[in-house]
Each structure stands twice: as C-alpha cells, then as structure tokens.
Amino acid sequence: MGTHDPHGFPGRLIVVEGIDGSGKSTQLSLLQTFLVSEGYDVSFTEWNSSPVVKNTTKRGKKKNLFSPTTFSLIHATDFADRHERSILPPLQAGLIVLADRYAYTAFARDSARGCDRDWLRNLYAFATRPDLALYFKVDIDTAVARITGGRIQLKFHEAGMDLGLSSDPITSFRIFQSRVLEEYGRVAEEFGLTVLDGARSVVEQQREMRRLVRPILKGLRRTLAPRAPAASVPAAGARREPEVSAP
Ligand SMILES: Nc1ncnc2c1ncn2[C@@H]1O[C@H](COP(=O)(O)OP(=O)(O)OP(=O)(O)O)[C@@H](O)[C@H]1O
Numbered sequence: 001m002g003t004h005d006p007h008g009f010p011g012r013l014i015v016v017e018g019i020d021g022s023g024k025s026t027q028l029s030l031l032q033t034f035l036v037s038e039g040y041d042v043s044f045t046e047w048n049s050s051p052v053v054k055n056t057t058k059r060g061k062k063k064n065l066f067s068p069t070t071f072s073l074i075h076a077t078d079f080a081d082r083h084e085r086s087i088l089p090p091l092q093a094g095l096i097v098l099a100d101r102y103a104y105t106a107f108a109r110d111s112a113r114g115c116d117r118d119w120l121r122n123l124y125a126f127a128t129r130p131d132l133a134l135y136f137k138v139d140i141d142t143a144v145a146r147i148t149g150g151r152i153q154l155k156f157h158e159a160g161m162d163l164g165l166s167s168d169p170i171t172s173f174r175i176f177q178s179r180v181l182e183e184y185g186r187v188a189e190e191f192g193l194t195v196l197d198g199a200r201s202v203v204e205q206q207r208e209m210r211r212l213v214r215p216i217l218k219g220l221r222r223t224l225a226p227r228a229p230a231a232s233v234p235a236a237g238a239r240r241e242p243e244v245s246a247p
C-alpha cells in the first residue's frame with residue numbers, strides 16, 4: 001500500500017474542519033461536484049446528522065439540558081453511528097467518503113467547553129484515520145462577517161451561549177469561537193491536518209483543495225469515465241480541464 005493509506009480500506013476518506021463560517025461546506029460541495037464529474041463514486045456524511053440521536057439532540061439543545069460532558073457524548077454517539085453506517089461501508093467498497101467535520105471537531109469544540117483532551121481522544125479512538133484532513137483556518141472577524149451576512153441569527157450552541165460567557169450572541173460567539181480556534185491550532189499540529197487559508201476566495205481555495213486531493217486518488221477505481229464537457233467532445237485520450245483548473 002502507498003504512503004496515502006492510513007486505514008487499509010480500498011476507499012479514501014477526506015474530511016474538512018474549521019470553525020463555523022470557515023467555508024467547509026462550500027468547498028466540500030464543490031469538491032464533490034468535481035469528483036463526481038471525474039467519474040468517482042462519492043459518499044457524503046456530515047456532523048450531527050445521525051437519526052439515532054436526532055430527537056434527543058434537538059430536545060436537549062432546545063431545553064439546554066446538556067452539560068459539556070453529555071453534549072460531547074451525544075456527538076460521539078452520532079459519530080459512532082455514522083462511522084459504522086456511513087463511513088466504514090463505503091470505504092470498504094472503495095468509494096470516496098467526504099466528511100463535513102470529523103473527530104477533530106469534537107477535540108476542538110468540546111475541549112473549548114471544558115472537556116478533558118485525553119478523555120476526548122480516547123472517546124474517539126475508534127475513528128478511522130482520514131487520507132486527507134483539511135483545516136480551513138480563518139480569523140474570528142471573517143467568520144462572524146460571513147455568518148451574520150448569510151443568516152438572521154447565530155445559533156445558540158455555535159455561539160457557545162450554553163456556557164454563559166455573554167448574553168450578547170455575537171460577543172459570546174467571539175469568545176467561544178476564539179477558544180475553539182485556539183484548540184484547532186493545537187489539534188492541527190498534533191494530527192498533522194493540512195492547513196488552508198480560509199480567508200481566500202472560494203475559487204482559490206477550491207483550486208488548492210483539488211491540488212491536494214489529486215495525489216490521494218492515485219490507484220482509485222472510477223465507475224465512469226470522466227464526463228466530457230457538453231459543448232465539445234475532446235479527442236480520445238484528451239483530458240477534460242476542470243472548471244477550476246489546477247495550477
Ligand atoms: N471563500 C469565501 N469567501 C467569502 N465567503 C465565503 C467563502 N466561503 C464561504 N463563504 C460564505 O460564508 C458562509 C459560510 O460558509 P460555509 O457554510 O461553507 O461555512 P461552514 O464552514 O460550512 O460553516 P458551518 O460550520 O456553520 O457549517 C456562506 O454564506 C458562504 O457562502
């Protein structure tokens with residue numbers, strides 16, 4: 001197996017990390033479109049989406065019933081369920097699994113909420129090591145501007161309002177997300193996450209993302225030939241240029 005095989009499964013696992021508003025979902029969705037157009041089989045999974053804990057999470061959040069520990073455990077349950085059902089099977093079947101947030105999110109957020117770092121690492125010890133973990137690093141101002149620009153209100157928990165840091169959601173967001181950001185720095189170093197400058201344009205970041213993804217696709221089987229552009233059919237053997245071409 002090559003150097004890009006941290007797990008021994010035939011598929012590939014690519015994860016994105018970063019604070020709220022860092023541009024993870026935007027970039028991952030563009031990557032997904034690109035990979036599918038290149039003929040790869042792709043499976044997507046996102047943080048906090050397992051049906052197993054959905055109602056409990058919703059109720060607990062609404063009534064603010066969680067402590068940092070129980071909040072962390074419910075996310076770990078969500079993750080364990082998705083790991084079994086939505087991450088391992090496609091990896092075993094040779095697909096590319098794209099994960100919007102991974103265990104590193106728990107390491108950063110939950111320790112910012114006061115959970116013990118070693119306890120968290122132990123809790124997630126079963127998590128498959130990704131082939132590529134991208135960390136979209138942005139400053140708090142950029143994140144706040146993006147989030148408040150796109151939405152009416154900051155969500156209670158993303159602003160860390162459960163911690164009673166401030167009664168003003170924006171102030172609370174700044175304090176809480178600064179802690180998360182600091183933890184992300186630590187986590188990025190510890191686990192060797194690939195850091196991207198999340199403040200750059202969508203196109204620049206996507207170009208870099210594709211450049212980073214390309215080497216880990218070597219040897220991976222495609223189910224379809226890369227889709228030819230609609231307007232012109234390239235000559236046999238000609239490679240189609242992606243919409244955002246790699247440098
Ligand atoms: N490079 C960029 N430059 C400017 N705006 C961006 C950029 N990337 C994303 N945005 C915008 O910022 C907002 C947040 O982006 P996105 O939803 O991708 O972030 P996220 O990291 O997935 O956040 P969350 O953790 O809350 O899901 C969106 O309105 C998006 O259109």
Ligand SMILES: [Mg+2]
Nearest residue numbers: 024025026100
């Ligand atoms: Mg997102």
